Amino acid sequence: MLNTDLFSTLQQNFSSKEQIKIALIGNPNCGKSTLFNALTGLHQKTGNYPGVTVDKKTGVCKAQNPITKQMQWFRLIDLPGTYSLFPKSLDEQVSFNVLMDAKNVDYPDIILIVVDASNLKRHLLLATQLIDLGRPCMLVLNMIDAATANGIEIDVNKLTELIQVPVVSCNARQQEGIEGVKNTFFAFAQNIKPQQGLINIQAIVNKDYAESVHRFVNQTSVYASLLKQRSNIEKDEKLNAYNKKFFTGFESRDMLFRFEKIKKISLECVNYTSIRKDLKATDKLDRFTTHPFWGFVVFITVLFLMFQSIFYLAEFPMQWIETGFSFLTQKTREILPDNFFTSLLTNGILAGLSGIVVFVPQIALLFGFISLLEDSGYMARVSFIMDKLMRKVGLNGRSVIPLISGMACAVPAIMSTRTISNRKERLVTILITPLMSCSARLPVYTLLIGIMVPSNYRFGFFDVKGLLLTALYLLGIIVAIAVAAVLKYVLKTKERSFFMMELPVYRIPQLKTVLLTMFDKVKVFLFDAGKVIMIISVILWFLTSYGPKKEFAAIEKNYIEAFAKANTDSIKQELTIAMETQKLQASYAGHLGKIIEPAIRPLGFDWKIGISLITSIAAREVFVGTMATLYQSRDKEDNLSIRQKMMQEKDPMTGKLVYNFAVCLSLLMFYAFAMQCMSTLAVVKRETNSYKWPIIQFVYMSVLAYIASLLVYQILK
């Protein structure tokens, strides 16, 4: 393809009202996503690139042609942050593939290069590479206000002349200059000439070789052909044998020549009038945030505030959601006749929906905080101060935030691992996060500890119940770290891990970015993970509400007769509760409980506990509700009455108490380690883009739980 054709086709597309595709690309921290948000607003959606878990953000933007005054739609894609066209990470590989493969659905008509005006020199490296592709490119000098405030003056006209592509400046954060960016899109509607290469190809690679590669690979420029060939030979051994010698040292020669060129460009169009005030201020703050003592004080305060908010602030909206749904369920039951569909609607679908929506407050809050930390620049410092500690067990400095958040809820915690760029470290963090004691374990722990320990039982000054609960939280943390240390050796990775990262200058976080992140994460959870949760919820409803026809018919027949005899409301109520208990025991879940009984007997569990283990795959706290139904507890919310019933339960064969110390501790171990949460599994499936990892996680955690319970019960019994 000749690149003059490319420019004229694009020119025609403007008049034919074809939707023109624009890709935003730039170094990390160039404000690319802020510009993307400013251009698209709420007209955007997030997904995954096929086969990999890299966020794919696309959106549309409407702009008016400044000359013809006609409106036109553009399709925008926000490519992952990239340092150069020599991909070294998954993110960079994704950007490279989109840019270099004409068959890719997102292959852009226009490449919009975003650079941080304060860091022009460094950001121009990628920019000059992109310009040398010979494709329609434009350059946006973002954060021009910060540059001006720090005494950096850029001559835009001179820069345009030197790099031969349209240049425009803006402040995406303040929404300034966005119209100018949009107007620049239309530069390509006019007869614009393709730019010449910025660097001399002969200086970096053999001339004859470059020409033969270009004839063969036939990209939009000699440079583009070389980059494509370089990426091809990495995949193909046969090609590699002949071509490799030509590419030895290609990358460093290319980059060093580019920096020579960039130095000349910057000498001609950048003027430094004062010292960088932002760097000074950042330096002062960093002395504090990376201080051996104060650094940790700041960090722990931030974590504490975050954790407390997720834990406590989320509780109110969560309660409203639960109350709202139970009201809705009750009303539906009153209005609709008592049949299969009503039961499916109320106990299956509405229960599932409530189980999904209830996570929204926690997800929104956590991502509000994370977005604040990322946007202000503090997140990079967290990584900086925690790196050495976390590296020892194969984790990343950034793993701290998901792990601590996991103590409130693993669902948002796992969603937040996207900030970890190394694939292996991210995967390990995902796999161990559910071992942290989340808030859903609390009702189970409280119930069981209540049975085990008589009230007011003290050990010195300490309340034994409180000590036991603390021990369980600590156990979660210790086991999580131990598993991480093991996974470090088990998991293999091809990617070479670099820690090198930028510590961006501190900035005041932007409300719009924070709100958009919260909105986006909630949407992704509701529609992606929600589907899986709904399916499991309906399956569990069926298993607990239906059983072999004969048994169910017999129970119903019995109770119809009893109901007929009952003359007071309280007797009727008692009968309803008794019938529910019998039905649950006769249901498919009840049968499953009996089937798995031989397997869980060595842990000290009977078939009733087996039923609870099955139902609490939905969520750990369901254990309490199922116990209430199984033991005919009058009030499902009343922990005390369930506890009393459980404490009186005797083994029909031996006549001994079922819930003795050994069984309770064994159950505690099981709930501490088992992966009893379908929502977490659904989120892991989405975040790893495979069924493999949630299955592995489910299996390893179940095995761990089984072994821990087995040991505890066999030793103590």
Add this chain to the structure above:
Amino acid sequence: MVMDGLTKTLAQLLKGETATISSFSDDTLALKLIEMGCIPGEKITLQHIAPLGCPFAFEVNGTLVSIRKSEAQFVLISK
């Protein structure tokens, strides 16, 4: 790698000290470092050290870059 006393690496820089990057002794790492702005000939200053002694934060070309000790030893410097 042979240390002859004259060749210093970035890992040996003291807090607050400035040096000039001369070359790299690891090719893959070199590419990544160049991309981050650590170009031979540029001045580089050790600004902060993480509380546990690693990683380091260097200022180079108007950017703060965090580099682990194990990575910094591949960057050769001169004063």
